[in-house]
Amino acid sequence: EADIYQTPRYLVIGTGKKITLECSQTMGHDKMYWYQQDPGMELHLIHYSYGVNSTEKGDLSSESTVSRIRTEHFPLTLESARPSHTSQYLCASSASGTANQPQHFGDGTRLSIL
Template identity: 85%
Template structure:
């Protein structure tokens, strides 16, 4: 069982609102990730972090921002939500970067912007 937690699980917000999706892991992993997944579609990496004070953009451009002030915490923020941001956001972590490492995912945050 992965020790990675996301809140909220489900959220409906209005256009223009600011939203922060929380992600915490208790495994002490340095590497953390945010993926975006629309229903029936592939996971797209939008942000990742090598460790504290490190953030990188993924292969899918996103208007969201992330921060990594503590090892265990990797929140994602949308300053002004739009309907196009409606999606599932999955947080994940791994001990190291690279394909030889298992990625542990949270349960996901379903965001609906109306």
């Protein structure tokens, strides 16, 4: 089992609220990722990080922001939630080294904006 944790698992919240989705890993991985996934659909990369103080935009444009102040922690923030943000958000991490290193995923956060 991968040691990567996401909280909360489920969140239902009203429009306009500020939201922070937490992601932590205890494997010492340098690289971390956030994906957005609608139910039963493919994953879209929205943010990634090479390491501390590194953040990059992913392939899918997102209104969310991320930070990487500590190796183990990669939170995602929505300043003002909207119904269009309703989705599942998956966090992942991988070790540095060769590109065959797999990504380890958290359980995800299912976000519903009313």
